[in-house]
Amino acid sequence: MLKAIREPFGYKNILTKEDIQKKRNKKVDRATNWGSTLGHIWRIVDEQRALLIIVLFMVVASSVFSLLGPYLIGKIIDNHIMKAQFAGLSKLIFGLIAIYIGLSLSLFLQNYWMIGIAQQTIYRMRTGLFTKLQKLPISFFDKRQHGELMSRMTNDIENVSSTLNSTFIQVFSSVLTLVGTLVVMLSMSPLLTLLTMIIIPVMFVATRWITRRTGKLFKEQQRALGALNGMIEESISGQRIVKAFSQEPRMIEEFAEKSTKLRQIGFWSNVYSGGIPKVMNLLNNASFAIVAGVGGLLALKGQVTIGTIVIFSEYARQFTRPLNDLANQFNNVLSAIAGAERVFGIMNEEEEKDLASDKVIHQLQGDVKFNNVSFKYEQTDATHTIKNVSFHVEAGQTAALVGATGAGKTTILQLLARYYEVNNGEITIDDTPIQAISRQNLRSQMAFVLQDPFLFEETVRENIRYGQLNATDEEVEEAARKANAHDFIMKLKNGYDTFLTADGAEISQGQKQLLSIARALVADPVILLLDEATSSIDTVTELKIQEALERLMKGRTSFVIAHRLNTVRQADIVFVMQQGELVEAGTQQELTEKQGIYYKMLEESNA
Numbered sequence: 174m175l176k177a178i179r180e181p182f183g184y185k186n187i188l189t190k191e192d193i194q195k196k197r198n199k200k201v202d203r204a205t206n207w208g209s210t211l212g213h214i215w216r217i218v219d220e221q222r223a224l225l226i227i228v229l230f231m232v233v234a235s236s237v238f239s240l241l242g243p244y245l246i247g248k249i250i251d252n253h254i255m256k257a258q259f260a261g262l263s264k265l266i267f268g269l270i271a272i273y274i275g276l277s278l279s280l281f282l283q284n285y286w287m288i289g290i291a292q293q294t295i296y297r298m299r300t301g302l303f304t305k306l307q308k309l310p311i312s313f314f315d316k317r318q319h320g321e322l323m324s325r326m327t328n329d330i331e332n333v334s335s336t337l338n339s340t341f342i343q344v345f346s347s348v349l350t351l352v353g354t355l356v357v358m359l360s361m362s363p364l365l366t367l368l369t370m371i372i373i374p375v376m377f378v379a380t381r382w383i384t385r386r387t388g389k390l391f392k393e394q395q396r397a398l399g400a401l402n403g404m405i406e407e408s409i410s411g412q413r414i415v416k417a418f419s420q421e422p423r424m425i426e427e428f429a430e431k432s433t434k435l436r437q438i439g440f441w442s443n444v445y446s447g448g449i450p451k452v453m454n455l456l457n458n459a460s461f462a463i464v465a466g467v468g469g470l471l472a473l474k475g476q477v478t479i480g481t482i483v484i485f486s487e488y489a490r491q492f493t494r495p496l497n498d499l500a501n502q503f504n505n506v507l508s509a510i511a512g513a514e515r516v517f518g519i520m521n522e523e524e525e526k527d528l529a530s531d532k533v534i535h536q537l538q539g540d541v542k543f544n545n546v547s548f549k550y551e552q553t554d555a556t557h558t559i560k561n562v563s564f565h566v567e568a569g570q571t572a573a574l575v576g577a578t579g580a581g582k583t584t585i586l587q588l589l590a591r592y593y594e595v596n597n598g599e600i601t602i603d604d605t606p607i608q609a610i611s612r613q614n615l616r617s618q619m620a621f622v623l624q625d626p627f628l629f630e631e632t633v634r635e636n637i638r639y640g641q642l643n644a645t646d647e648e649v650e651e652a653a654r655k656a657n658a659h660d661f662i663m664k665l666k667n668g669y670d671t672f673l674t675a676d677g678a679e680i681s682q683g684q685k686q687l688l689s690i691a692r693a694l695v696a697d698p699v700i701l702l703l704d705e706a707t708s709s710i711d712t713v714t715e716l717k718i719q720e721a722l723e724r725l726m727k728g729r730t731s732f733v734i735a736h737r738l739n740t741v742r743q744a745d746i747v748f749v750m751q752q753g754e755l756v757e758a759g760t761q762q763e764l765t766e767k768q769g770i771y772y773k774m775l776e777e778s779n780a
């Protein structure tokens with residue numbers, strides 16, 4: 174779909190790869206705005222908030238249970254086992270069993286519900302982002318690479334998803350367990366609490382040291398992965414060009430280079446991040462040894478009970494594990510927030526503005542006027558791409574646009590379809606400024622037939638129906654017949670139900686043209702925007718295309734970027750474009766008689 178949005182006039186990006194890379198790097202390095210990103214996620218969670226509160230309640234319950242368990246064991250040791258006092262023991266043991274069942278149940282439920290919330294949130298983000306992409310102006314896509322947008326849709330969303338799935342609960346429960354354990358430990362023995370905590374500063378310094386390195390490495394890894402994904406995308410969509418210029422070895426070499434970089438960064442980022450649990454484990458065991466050793470000495474002196482040492486040794490583990498988890502989750506949270514921020518960055522992009530209401534429907538006749546129209550693309554240093562262009566094409570007329578490459582012909586069509594807004598002047602249809610006609614209304618009465626038509630991975634039938642989604646099978650077939658496409662379609666393996674793969678690779682360029690003419694016929698547009706194919710198509714197919722186009726253009730206002738003399742001859746009016754200016758206008762005969770620029774162009778092409 175994304176490609177389809179850009180497709181109509183092909184993608185002409187004048188930003189260099191380096192410019193894009195620089196822009197992307199700048200984005201990655203930008204400080205993360207945690208507050209607004211988390212606020213945005215909170216808004217997306219929306220009606221699931223009540224369930225989220227229940228999940229948090231479950232987390233509180235599981236934290237309480239995990240505090241109660243060791244406490245009860247300590248009491249059983251002190252009050253029953255050490256004193257060989259068995260009365261009431263069975264009650265406590267049942268209590269213990271109930272606590273551990275409660276713990277398991279609350280853990281299961283919090284996990285189950287949280288996964289539901291996470292999946293729903295991700296679903297919203299994913300559909301929200303996709304919907305947003307459909308509403309963004311073409312100029313947005315001009316500035317970004319396919320790979321970058323794909324990465325937002327896939328990697329970033331996946332990152333947020335896995336973090337929401339598990340990390341959220343872990344972070345909350347870690348904090349609760351930490352606070353709870355600390356309070357209970359302090360109330361039992363401040364001295365043993367202090368001993369348990371001796372290890373924390375060491376832990377803090379060690380994790381800080383490691384996370385700093387992993388944080389940097391993860392960022393680099395994301396960047397390297399983005400560059401690699403971009404290259405994969407490019408090499409797949411541009412495979413024909415790669416092969417045509419025998420650039421396979423260079424592509425392989427460049428890929429190997431990028432891949433090696435990713436491997437090296439991936440190695441170190443994983444070594445460092447994988448190191449955190451090992452270091453934590455070591456410190457954990459050290460803490461356990463201190464509590465057991467010093468606690469043992471205190472017990473010998475009768476200052477603490479054996480039960481208290483058992484409780485503390487268990488709490489010591491319980492205390493460092495959340496710290497360990499928090500440190501572990503730190504990077505996940507960082508990278509998920511960064512990913513979410515990038516996704517929301519796109520969500521906050523300005524959509525195509527529509528001054529006109531969708532409710533006001535203009536049934537167009539197709540009388541088109543350009544009044545002193547000037548326009549400049551955002552990413553160009555040129556003063557103007559279109560300069561002061563004025564013309565009038567009456568409803569039902571065919572206008573041919575001719576001129577050298579880069580003269581601005583395609584831009585004229587893009588302005589008429591409101592892919593871009595004019596900077597100066599005005600375009601009107603039936604004397605209504607096009608800004609007063611909603612894009613939806615305007616475009617639904619236009620159709621495009623392009624040099625290199627885009628086909629979806631769908632059946633032939635659905636590809637034609639794309640022009641008018643509620644067209645019946647009969648209407649689709651009727652359009653295919655008029656477009657001279659029916660015969661070749663019937664020769665395909667499954668006729669209209671033949672599935673076309675990646676951009677219709679299995680049918681010829683000429684046949685693609687015929688399908689796209691059929692698609693335009695189904696759309697039954699008032700205004701037709703046509704970029705004639707330049708590639709040489711065999712004469713039989715060319716005749717078929719010509720005939721189909723004539724049928725298509727009949728009774729409609731048509732703008733044709735003309736590459737064939739025949740089309741120019743049949744046009745009611747010919748516009749000659751030169752460096753963004755309309756330099757001549759008239760019928761072909763008038764222009765030839767005038768012996769001006771068009772005449773010279775004709776002479777040059779005949780020379």
Ligand SMILES: Nc1ncnc2c1ncn2[C@@H]1O[C@H](COP(=O)(O)OP(=O)(O)OP(=O)(O)O)[C@@H](O)[C@H]1O
Nearest residue numbers: 185187315550552553558578579580581582583584
């Ligand atoms: N998306 C874009 N961003 C920036 N500049 C662009 C963009 N598209 C086109 N241009 C520039 O605008 C100028 C006019 O381009 P346009 O595509 O309208 O010419 P054209 O006459 O249709 O050429 P061609 O016959 O080669 O298709 C060119 O200099 C081109 O580089």
